Amino acid sequence: MSVDTALAETSNNLVYSAMAVYAIGLAAYAVDLAGLGDAARDRARERARSQRATVGASVGVAGATSGAAPRTASSGLASSGPSAARAEAAHGERRAARIAVAMTWLALLLHAGAVVARGVSASRVPWGNMYEFTLTGSGVVTAVFAITLLRRDLRYLGAFVIGPVLLSLGLAVAVLYTESAQLVPALQSYWLVIHVSIAFVSSALFTIAFSSTVLQLVQERREQARTAGRPPRGGRFMDALPPSEELERASYRLIAVSFPLWSFTLVAGAIWAEVAWGRYWNWDPKEVWTFVIWVVYAAYLHARATGGWGGRRAAWVSVAGFVCLLVNFGVVNVFFPGNHSYAGIG
Amino acid sequence: MSAISDEERTDGSSGPERLPERLPEGHRDAAGARAAGDGGPPVGLGPLGWLRWAWRQLTSMRTALFLLMLLAVAAVPGSVVPQRGIDPVVVTEYVQQHPDLAPWLERLGLFDVYASPWFSAIYLLLFVSLVGCVLPRSRQHLRALRTPPPRTPARLERLPEHQRFEVDADPDAVLAAARTVLAGRRYRLAAHPGSLAAQRGELRETGNLVFHLSLVGVLVAVALGGLYGYRGQVLLPEGRAFANSLAAYDSFDPGTWASPEDLPPFRFSLESLRVEFEREAAGNQFGAARDFEATLDVVDAPGATPRTEQLKVNEPLRVGGAAVYLAGNGYAPVITVRDADGEVAFSGQVPSLPQDANYASRTVVKVTDAAPEQLGLVGTLLPTAVVDPDLGPISVFPDADDPRLFFTVWAGDLGLDGGEAQNVYELDTEDMTQLTSDDGEPFRAALAPGDSIELPGGRGTVTFDRLERYAGITIRHDPARGAALVFSLLAIAGLTASLFVPRRRLWVRAVAAGPAVGAVVGAPGGSRAPRTLVEVAALARSEDPGLAQETDAVVAALRAALGQPGSHDGPQDDEAPGSAP
Numbered sequence: 001m002s003v004d005t006a007l008a009e010t011s012n013n014l015v016y017s018a019m020a021v022y023a024i025g026l027a028a029y030a031v032d033l034a035g036l037g038d039a040a041r042d043r044a045r046e047r048a049r050s051q052r053a054t055v056g057a058s059v060g061v062a063g064a065t066s067g068a069a070p071r072t073a074s075s076g077l078a079s080s081g082p083s084a085a086r087a088e089a090a091h092g093e094r095r096a097a098r099i100a101v102a103m104t105w106l107a108l109l110l111h112a113g114a115v116v117a118r119g120v121s122a123s124r125v126p127w128g129n130m131y132e133f134t135l136t137g138s139g140v141v142t143a144v145f146a147i148t149l150l151r152r153d154l155r156y157l158g159a160f161v162i163g164p165v166l167l168s169l170g171l172a173v174a175v176l177y178t179e180s181a182q183l184v185p186a187l188q189s190y191w192l193v194i195h196v197s198i199a200f201v202s203s204a205l206f207t208i209a210f211s212s213t214v215l216q217l218v219q220e221r222r223e224q225a226r227t228a229g230r231p232p233r234g235g236r237f238m239d240a241l242p243p244s245e246e247l248e249r250a251s252y253r254l255i256a257v258s259f260p261l262w263s264f265t266l267v268a269g270a271i272w273a274e275v276a277w278g279r280y281w282n283w284d285p286k287e288v289w290t291f292v293i294w295v296v297y298a299a300y301l302h303a304r305a306t307g308g309w310g311g312r313r314a315a316w317v318s319v320a321g322f323v324c325l326l327v328n329f330g331v332v333n334v335f336f337p338g339n340h341s342y343a344g345i346g
Numbered sequence: 347m348s349a350i351s352d353e354e355r356t357d358g359s360s361g362p363e364r365l366p367e368r369l370p371e372g373h374r375d376a377a378g379a380r381a382a383g384d385g386g387p388p389v390g391l392g393p394l395g396w397l398r399w400a401w402r403q404l405t406s407m408r409t410a411l412f413l414l415m416l417l418a419v420a421a422v423p424g425s426v427v428p429q430r431g432i433d434p435v436v437v438t439e440y441v442q443q444h445p446d447l448a449p450w451l452e453r454l455g456l457f458d459v460y461a462s463p464w465f466s467a468i469y470l471l472l473f474v475s476l477v478g479c480v481l482p483r484s485r486q487h488l489r490a491l492r493t494p495p496p497r498t499p500a501r502l503e504r505l506p507e508h509q510r511f512e513v514d515a516d517p518d519a520v521l522a523a524a525r526t527v528l529a530g531r532r533y534r535l536a537a538h539p540g541s542l543a544a545q546r547g548e549l550r551e552t553g554n555l556v557f558h559l560s561l562v563g564v565l566v567a568v569a570l571g572g573l574y575g576y577r578g579q580v581l582l583p584e585g586r587a588f589a590n591s592l593a594a595y596d597s598f599d600p601g602t603w604a605s606p607e608d609l610p611p612f613r614f615s616l617e618s619l620r621v622e623f624e625r626e627a628a629g630n631q632f633g634a635a636r637d638f639e640a641t642l643d644v645v646d647a648p649g650a651t652p653r654t655e656q657l658k659v660n661e662p663l664r665v666g667g668a669a670v671y672l673a674g675n676g677y678a679p680v681i682t683v684r685d686a687d688g689e690v691a692f693s694g695q696v697p698s699l700p701q702d703a704n705y706a707s708r709t710v711v712k713v714t715d716a717a718p719e720q721l722g723l724v725g726t727l728l729p730t731a732v733v734d735p736d737l738g739p740i741s742v743f744p745d746a747d748d749p750r751l752f753f754t755v756w757a758g759d760l761g762l763d764g765g766e767a768q769n770v771y772e773l774d775t776e777d778m779t780q781l782t783s784d785d786g787e788p789f790r791a792a793l794a795p796g797d798s799i800e801l802p803g804g805r806g807t808v809t810f811d812r813l814e815r816y817a818g819i820t821i822r823h824d825p826a827r828g829a830a831l832v833f834s835l836l837a838i839a840g841l842t843a844s845l846f847v848p849r850r851r852l853w854v855r856a857v858a859a860g861p862a863v864g865a866v867v868g869a870p871g872g873s874r875a876p877r878t879l880v881e882v883a884a885l886a887r888s889e890d891p892g893l894a895q896e897t898d899a900v901v902a903a904l905r906a907a908l909g910q911p912g913s914h915d916g917p918q919d920d921e922a923p924g925s926a927p
Contacts, residue, residue: 283429
């Protein structure tokens with residue numbers, strides 16, 4: 001079967017268009033965050049003023065507040081950051097954020113077009129080499145984020161999701177680019193569709209969870225500084241984000257969804273390995289790293305439930321998990337020879 | 347490894363609610379380590395006490411966490427250093443290239459990480475820790491499954507979810523309706539005077555335990571597969587047959603308890619091998635493999651009718667409880683050697699191992715029957731040969747577009763008479779001399795298919811008759827792979843339940859409201875049903891973003907069941923969060 005080069009060319013043009021729109025979206029998310037930061041500061045000032053006025057009244061409210069506390073604690077990702085919502089009320093309609101979301105959807109459309117065109121050009125799934133994997137994988141990240149946006153207001157995460165997506169696309173185009181072509185025999189299997197597509201979704205969730213974890217760690221540091229009486233300097237937009245506890249729960253939810261998917265990736269990969277190579281587990285470098293990632297995120301889930309480990313240390317474990325994910329993709333494919341060596345680069 | 351547990355809280359039956367502590371439920375960690383002075387060893391205990399202390403340490407969550415992270419770190423070197431279990435040839439090359447480093451890596455077991463004592467120690471300790479934690483927890487869970495939901499707290503309004511409303515029905519009718527509604531939502535129930543206690547989500551812990559026990563199952567299945575399975579490889583040139591017996595294999599790797607003397611008696615022959623490489627795409631995709639297909643004639647058992655099967659990558663052939671894989675392919679030039687007397691000293695296919703992506707292949711022929719001296723041919727088969735001004739003869743495409751066989755010849759003793767095993771792909775030239783041309787340079791030949799060449803000194807002729815192919819075939823038997831799969835899927839199912847099934851407690855209290863309330867609110871002119879004050883309260887015992895929604899749904903269902911789907915008149919304590927992501 002031959003390759004439709006015109007369609008492959010269309011795919012490349014769509015990638016460039018998507019990158020341009022992502023760039024606009026990224027700028028809009030950044031502007032929005034800056035605005036939120038200002039709003040949060042105004043709000044804090046406002047609150048300080050009103051608190052002085054209502055010291056007496058607040059005593060009566062205290063009981064009710066303590067009763068509601070666990071409820072807030074269990075709502076987590078659900079409340080998109082009431083702080084953000086309040087900031088919105090205080091600061092008008094967050095026009096920049098709305099532009100950013102519109103750009104996200106437009107870019108996703110172009111991105112999806114590029115992925116589909118690439119697949120159709122060779123009449124197969126568009127993840128046969130590292131370029132295609134990066135192209136499709138980053139598209140899935142945007143899709144997961146955009147769909148999550150329909151249900152939760154996670155716009156504050158936008159810059160930290162779209163930024164990496166844009167970066168990956170740039171890397172794909174500049175370093176990893178490979179001509180559209182047919183697959184090597186080892187990849188000609190429906191397991192390529194099952195195993196890799198689940199790996200995409202799972203990696204996308206881990207990526208978004210990573211962004212949220214980094215914000216959580218930064219936020220926690222700022223909170224500690226504030227408690228210690230040293231108001232943090234710089235990064236004012238962080239004030240607009242939810243408190244670290246809430247970010248922690250958001251990360252946990254994402255990882256909790258992703259972990260079973262990653263387990264499935266592992267098992268589906270083993271089934272495929274049995275079909276392709278006659279061994280479901282052979283400690284191939286890619287298998288090793290997929291396993292390492294699984295173990296590290298398992299450690300994260302355990303750390304979270306271990307007394308004295310709290311959110312912060314567990315968060316570092318999940319950061320380590322994401323680093324392993326990057327190693328698995330960026331280093332293992334290229335530098336460690338093994339059965340999975342069909343990166344198509346170099 | 348201890349099972350991940352939910353954030354267990356106090357019962358909710360007394361005292362104000364505490365924020366959830368991240369303490370594992372029923373965990374040795376909390377009880378054991380604390381009692382022993384936060385991890386310190388106990389003082390003044392006998393050997394039994396020490397043993398118990400050590401066991402507690404091993405089965406604690408902290409140890410499990412430590413072992414998990416250690417396992418992750420320990421697995422990494424095996425992806426960097428070449429592994430004997432994957433490719434012993436690469437290991438041998440690595441040892442030759444790194445003479446200083448290799449002995450140390452060897453000593454540390456780094457060429458065989460996943461079978462090394464230290465790696466085994468880590469995962470075995472981890473599994474002991476897991477079993478030591480999960481078994482007591484299973485017992486505890488079985489007990490919990492039989493324990494009725496706890497008594498209704500005195501002050502329901504202190505629970506995180508709480509709604510209060512009035513209905514026109516008597517308290518017993520309300521509780522009966524609540525019973526139906528909650529049973530329908532799969533709660534376990536316990537009736538108390540004037541109230542109903544309900545609990546659900548035991549599946550969460552069941553899933554957790556199933557997950558961990560399934561991991562043990564996977565480990566056992568992997569071990570059994572390794573012990574009872576076997577794996578063998580054979581290079582089969584076109585037209586040749588293979589009968590499944592130990593002697594027919596080029597290499598055979600049986601498990602410790604496998605019985606290689608009675609393999610299933612199937613046989614097959616390789617009728618043809620079709621290959622296809624990329625010719626259109628430019629760049630690094632040019633020449634990439636596109637399709638390999640072997641046609642086999644298979645006989646399942648002696649006397650059975652032969653059937654024709656296509657063997658492809660990703661499409662193994664299952665026969666006689668074993669699986670047959672097309673693992674590789676290459677060229678087998680057909681070469682005929684006549685000796686000085688003009689007798690055919692050798693004629694046949696010579697499987698040649700590919701050395702690069704364009705199938706430049708190493709060809710070695712050992713002619714034991716040549717007279718007056720034994721002959722050895724060493725050379726390279728180039729399927730699409732080009733003579734590069736710098737690199738010399740190279741192959742530029744993997745398919746056989748313009749094949750050439752380049753070789754030199756040695757004469758003397760091949761060293762095969764001593765009975766020592768020799769690598770068929772290497773020529774031992776210790777007792778041999780290289781044939782030279784008249785000018786004193788080593789004799790070199792380059793043949794196209796059909797060509798012959800006279801050897802110097804009247805030693806005979808070499809003919810490159812034609813080019814055929816061989817298939818690299820792997821045969822594998824793993825009796826426990828089905829079990830490994832079942833346990834893996836069970837583990838994922840258990841894991842999913844343990845992460846997403848919410849554990850909830852819910853209480854419904856119905857108290858007859860005073861007549862004054864009924865008089866004020868009651869429907870004018872209608873029949874007077876007694877007024878009842880209903881309270882519904884709920885408590886999450888795990889990550890549970892849907893608790894408020896659940897409470898709303900229960901209240902709505904209860905009102906519908908009582909025929910009074912009114913507006914909420916109970917206090918709504920927060921904005922209702924959505925469901926889980």
